[in-house]
Amino acid sequence: MNSFQFIWQYIQRYKFRYIAGIITLFFVDFFNIYIPKVTGSVTDGLTASALDMAGIKKHLLALLLLGAALALGRFFWRYFLFGASRNIERNLRDDMFAHLEKLDVEYYNEHKTGDLMTRFTSDLNMIRMAIGPAIICVFDATVMTVMVLVQMMFYVNIRLTLLALIPMILICVGEIYYGRIMHPKYKARQDAVSDLTDYVQESFSGVRVIKAFVQERAQMYGFLKSNRNTMEKNLTVVRLQAIVMPLLDVIIGFSSLITLIYGGYLALTGEITLGRFVAFNQYINMLVWPMLACGDAINMFSQGSASIRRVQEVFQEKPEVRDCAKAVSTPEIKGDITLSHLTFIHRGHSEPTLKDINLEIQAGTTLAIIGRTGNGKSTLVNLLLHLYNTKPGMILIDGRDINTIPLKDLREHIAYVPQDNFLFSDTLRSNISFGAQDTDMDAVIRAAQVSCIHENIISFPDGYET
Secondary structure (H helix, E strand, C coil), rough: CCCCHHHHHHHHHHHHHHHHHEEEEHHHHHHHHHHHHHHHHHHHHHHCCCCHHHHHHHHHHHHHHHHHHHHHHHHHHHHHHHHHHHHHHHHHHHHHHHHHHHCCCCCCCCCCHHHHHHHHHHHHHHHHHCCHHHHHHHHHHHHHHHHHHHHHHHCCCCHHHHHHHHHHHHHHHHHHHHHHHHHHHHHHHHHHHHHHHHHHHHHHCHHHHHHHHCCHHHHHHHHHHHHHHHHHHHHHHHHCCCCCCCCHHHHHHHHHHHHHHHHHHHHCCCCHHHHHHHHHHHHHHHHHHHHHHHHHHEEEEEEEEHHHHHHHHHCCCCCCCCCCCCCCCCCCCCEEEEEEEEEEEECCCCCCCCCCHEEEEEEEEEEECCCCCCCCHHHHHHHCCCCCCCCCCEEEEEEEHHCCCCCCHHHHHHCCCCCCCCCCCCCHHHHHHCCCCCHHHHHHHHHHHHCCCHHHHHCCCCHHCC
16 A cells, blocks of 8 residues: 555545535635736726726625635635544544554564654644645645636736746746655654654653763763754755745746736736736735645645655554464463473574473462573563464463463453553552453552552542542
């Protein structure tokens, strides 16, 4: 599935909102092109002294109605298009989080937390821009341009229109080239932001180690280096924008200058009326936004496509640890454990962490495993949780191959206390009952009493709600 197909499946969910938004946007642009005609008619009427107060009131009423229609239309196309893009951003974030929960431990050993955080924030934001504001920019850059050009040619003058369009053509060609240059620069910027986020996250998580080994200064220098790299990548994008945007204004200025000189000449010679010359200048100003929108659209599509690929990379990851076709529901597990020639090698390692382990543990018995750091004690426990895959027949639970036991059933029958403590940003009650089906307060208190922390908890002002 390519990037377009990937994002299209989300757009399809809100296709009616997109259709409603585009139709509303079309009518907004359609009403917008009549404002210069009204002002042109007023100018011609006043110049020829052919417009009385009743006529002026009529034209003013028309302008007020057009303004009201534009205000209402702009509210609705924003509601439909921006609302749809924000809903898609939310759906993408929910789906990506749900997908990450299914991935293996090995995935998180190989992928940085900071990079994942950047994909959840900056990348999803750019995708929202690409499927929301960018679509509006494309529509205005095409449909509104065509509408305005038709009015300029048939209502004012064809030669004047073609002459004023020469700089506009240069803008279109330049914007295409600009988009091709921007894409790799933006991707490099996102990678730099990911590295910086990951460095900060690791520094905060390991602050005890940093302080214990007096590495504050070294960490600071490392942060400065990463921060400087991010700044340079950002400046690369900004420098390109700083060249293109003023150049765009210069070209638009040339178009306005051509209009003023040649259009003024046509008005003086009587080939066009003063009112139509005024209307033409308004049409030229109306063309400025589509030209700018063209540049914005290319910029947003370029950045959005890079972000879509980064998000799609996450969805393309498939969990290796999952229920196999032979998995059969196991409502009750006694706890007999058999290890038969258990050998396990971590991904990327050449030597096995565990080698030819043979062991039988009867249900109801207690076993302590001791050894040096790195001897595979944690790996053995993680294999019993089926966090990693093993070859068939190496681990048996109640005589059944662990690979044939559904993950949900297996893990619900195991109480696991990791050596790295972790508290979620929630109440003590929620942390104690984390993962438990029974969150009854009595059960929470019993667990705290068994752990000998009940007295400490009730001494807090908020008790278990701390």
